[in-house]
Amino acid sequence: MAASRPEVLVLDVNETLSDLTPMRQRFEAAGLPGDSLDTWFAAVLRDGFALTAVETSADFGAIAADILTGQLAAAGVDSGDDAVRSVLSGMTQLKLHPDVVPGLRRLHEAGVRLVTLTNGAARMSEQMFTDAGVLPLLEQRLDVTKPGRWKPHRAAYEYAAEVCKVPLDRMALAAVHPWDIDGAKRAGLQGWYIDRRRTPYPKTFTAPDLVVADFEELAAQLAG
Structure with a gap:
């Protein structure tokens, strides 16, 4: 499954980047x-x-x-x-999944702008990104406080586009949550499913544009 390279890649945080297991x-x-x-x-x-x-x-x-x-x-x-x-x-005090750091570095080197968008508070993940050394790779770390609507409401994605000053169709969202992919797709973004759990994508949601196992595979497909 192929996808076109976006100008901005929006990253979900909880479970997508962070490992909640601890x-x-x-x-x-x-x-x-x-x-x-x-x-x-x-x-x-x-x-x-x-x-x-x-x-x-x-x-x-x-x-x-x-x-x-x-x-x-x-x-x-x-x-x-x-x-x-x-x-x-x-x-x-959470840590990133092992594939996140190499994957994000490769995407950044390929010229993809990286931002995070979480339903939690952006400040909660600052230490995690700092410890992993990827904080400088993130152009913006956004949460849903300002739009006042949680993802998958359209307003959350529109807020990210407004901050990044790009049209919605020049953005993609990467997440492990099908509901987030569906919301992003309905708002006009590409939706990329990070299938960490190796579970089928629900047929009731809008299909993703790309399905990969992790961020290393995502970077390999986009960066070449």
Whole structure:
């Protein structure tokens, strides 16, 4: 599957670039099963999407804390603020997937402008990018605070295009989330599916323009 090289590549952050696996240990330390991470993350997205659907929004961190507090209470675990903060602080200490650094370096060398766009807070990933040495490769690190709508709402992608001063059709979005690909495609971007989990792309969503296993494969296809 081929794709044309965009002027700007928009990168999703959570799970696409960052590895959330270490968060499981924090959930376990708080008294929850490690797989509660998956339920928590899915529920945070659900509530963020629900607020966006009614044309409003809330901070990722606030929603994340609400969901985690509910999980702890349901499990009969102390849900004090310290416990919640201890778990959620792990989001600022994540690492990149191993393929991200070589892939982004090669894309940058090929002249592709790189920006991030997350439903979380852009500041949360700064240490991760700094530690990996890729912060200078990122022209912009954007979140959805200013547009006030979470991806996959069109306003989030339009905001990225406005900041980057390029038409939507000169941009592509790379993400592991089909809902993000679908939203980007509907807004006019190319959509590139990073199939880390080797799972079929849902037929109910707009098909991606490109499917690759990771960012090294993506860079190899685009940079030649």
